[in-house]
Amino acid sequence: MPTETGFTCTCCGEYHPETPMDFASPAPAYWLPGDEHDPDSLLTDDQCVIKGDSFFVRARVEIPVVGRDTVFTWGVWVSLSAQNYARAGELWETAGRESEPPVFGWLSTELPVYTPSTVNLRTMVHTRPVGERPVVEIEPTDHPLAVEQRNGITMERVREIAGALLHPQG
Template sequence: MEGFTCSRCNEFHDELPMCFGAEFPDYYFSVPPEERAARIEYSQDWCVVDEAYFFVRGRIEIPVIDSDEVFCWNVWTSLSEKSFLRSQDVWNDPARVNEPAYFGWLQTIVPGYPDTRSIKTREHTQALGTIPRVEVFEEDHPLTIEQREGITWQRVHELVETVLHG
C-alpha cells in the first residue's frame, strides 16, 4: 500500500502497514524473565507454559470495505491440551485443512479494541505453510463485528496510528 500522512505525528509514512502482531501470547509475560527458559517452550507457531498452558499463533483477517485488501492481526489463542496436541500431530500433514476448527481463547491484546484477552475464538487450520485463520465470535465485541462486516480505510488508518503511536 502507498504511504499516508499520520494524523497523530503529522509525518508522512512511506507505507501503510496492513498487518501487525504479537511475538508471544500475553500469558508468556506472566512468567518472570529469569524463569522463562525453564518454564516455557516455544517456536514462532506455538508456545507451552509449565506443560499446562497451550498456545498457537494465528491470524485475524478483517476485510477492508470496497477493496480486495485485508487488515491482519497475528495473534495467539489458547487451546485445550487435546486440541493443541492434535494441531501438532497434523502440523506437517497436507490433509490438516480438513481438521475441524479448534475452540480457543484469544491471548493477545489487540490495540484499538476494548479488552480482547480471553474472548472466544475458533482456530481454522490452513494449508501447509499458511498461518491458521482465527475467527473471533465473542457476541457484540467490536472485533467480532469488524471481522464479519469489514472496516473502512479510515478505520485502517485509525488502527495503524494506534499501533504506531499508542
C-alpha cells in the first residue's frame, strides 16, 4: 500500500515515486534450499511445514505510523505448536474464526533492519476473518521491533526501512 508521496532514498540518492508500506518474507527463516523436495515439507503463500514437525503460518506485524491513519506492515512467518497449527487449518475457511483466542508463536522471520535478531521473539498470534492473515503481537519487551509496534514509527523511519530493504548491503 503506497503513501501519497514518494521519497528521495538515502541509500541510492534517487527519487522513488512511492513509499512502500509493507515488506514480506517468502518463507520462514528455517526453510532451507532443498526443503521443497522433502515429502514431509510444504510451503504455500500462507502455510509452511518443515520435515513434518515444524509448523508456520504467514502473518502480519502491524506498526502504527505516527500522525497518520495507516500502518507499516511486516509480512512474517510465525511458528505454531502442532495443535495450534491443526486448529488454524480446521478453521481456515470458517466464518467467525476471528473469535478464537490468540495463540503463542515464535517469530520465524529475520527482519534485517533490527538488531538483535527478530528470529525467536515471543508473540501472540491473533486470527483474523477469512481471507485476512493473522496479526502478530510482539511480546512487550525492549527489543526495537516490540518498541516500534508499541509506540509507532514516523514516515522518516518508514523511508529508512524502505531504503535499507530496496538496497540491501551485501
